[in-house]
Amino acid sequence: MGVTKTDLFTKEQNELAILAKAFAHPARIAILQYLLTSNKCINGDLVNELGLAQATISQHLRELKNVGIIQGSIDGASMSYCINPEKWENVQQLFNGMFDEIQNCRPGECC
Amino acid sequence: MGVTKTDLFTKEQNELAILAKAFAHPARIAILQYLLTSNKCINGDLVNELGLAQATISQHLRELKNVGIIQGSIDGASMSYCINPEKWENVQQLFNGMFDEIQNCRPGECC
């Protein structure tokens, strides 16, 4: 018990869920918003920006990197992260593909 | 430990995370897609459609209802659920508000 039954669902449904999970924590939203507005790539000064431990930030960064929406590059002793623009647009389209399905829903037949 | 530190983040960041969490399971994506395409509201025949127990479906439905993206109405002995169109559009705009911030990101200064 307690295990998500991945095989019951379509590939798209699982992918959407995995991507949504990446957004499903305020710290990761904050990291992404910081990356979006900082323009240039940043490193672990996220530790100062957010009030979380270095290990925790690193863990969140890894999860965002695992799903591909951010990417990292070595910059001396530090590490630079930034949004992956292609993936970002891909994710937006995937979500909007779902959001836009509401147009097939006729209001009169809804509750 | 193990508790999300909600007070560290903005209201918007927390709200986005909560909404994303609602989408962060393939069963809930499947439920939403079913509701989107079924046009008229449906009830617990989701139990047949997905391969999950009745209690599990009910639990997922409650989570979707708690964040307001679906709503339920009593229909005799059964229960009809449907998307809440206003909330749906609100959620789409909130996500796109974040997605669109990528436009401030200048490619040359990214890694």
Place this chain on the structure above:
DNA sequence: TCGTTTTATCGTATTTTTACGATGATTATT
């Protein structure tokens, strides 16, 4: 009224997520 259908909720087992200290690896600085 009695039995059936339908759904929500409770209780609970299992897994996953979240958080952080400690450690080690790598690079920069002195």
Place this chain on the structure above:
DNA sequence: AATAATCATCGTAAAAATACGATAAAACGA
């Protein structure tokens, strides 16, 4: 070379999420 700075990973504790059987509540039909 020695020290400092930076970051990933390990180990682990605590909490949340996931799933389902069992049960209760509400509505319908015979």
